[in-house]
Amino acid sequence: MLSHGSIVRAWHGWTTPEDAAAYDELLNGTIAPGIMAREIPGLRGLTVLRRIPTEAPAHFLTLMTFDNWAAVERFAGQDATASVVPPTARALLARHDERSQHFEVRHHHA
Template sequence: MILRVWHGWAAGAQAAAYEELLNTTIAPGILRRGIPGLRELDVLRGASDVDGTEFVTLMVFDDWAAVREFAGDDLTGSVVPPAARALLSRYDEHAQHFELVHRHRADDSARCA
């Protein structure tokens, strides 16, 4: 599995507006695309500070072909719609990607004892 991590920041009142846009329009729109191999899309919101409020999206894909279907030929390039750009004070131009090498689950630890 491939995990795609992206960060964006929204200042002041824009944070609430961006969160709403992300959760009611952008994320559902991505999922409606029916990208084969896209398993999930998580939205994280960090604490507000002088840079604004940090948002992180974490997308889980089966493989690089699924990432390419989402992002296009520039696999690391940000996919930020114009409406989101208008609300964000800054954002990652490129996403980071990580290969999941092992997942440890809390309920698995009881089997190891």
């Protein structure tokens, strides 16, 4: 649940059209479930988006929601803005953000 003061971590990655399906499967079948299985205190959720219309290069956006900055650091380490990209994902990405962007939730309207 998004609440005032939560932090959203945004990260972008792009693949070639040929690698898009494999990356999508890796991200949603292995990486994201693995992150959530770590049960990081303060990590509330992880959303994976793919830009439409599907065009070359394929553009993915991950949004992770945390309770606070300490939770972000528990996930990413001391350099909390550095992107966290496993080698298996790097092999499929044409390019990606080297640094994640962080946003404070001001209001959530549902």
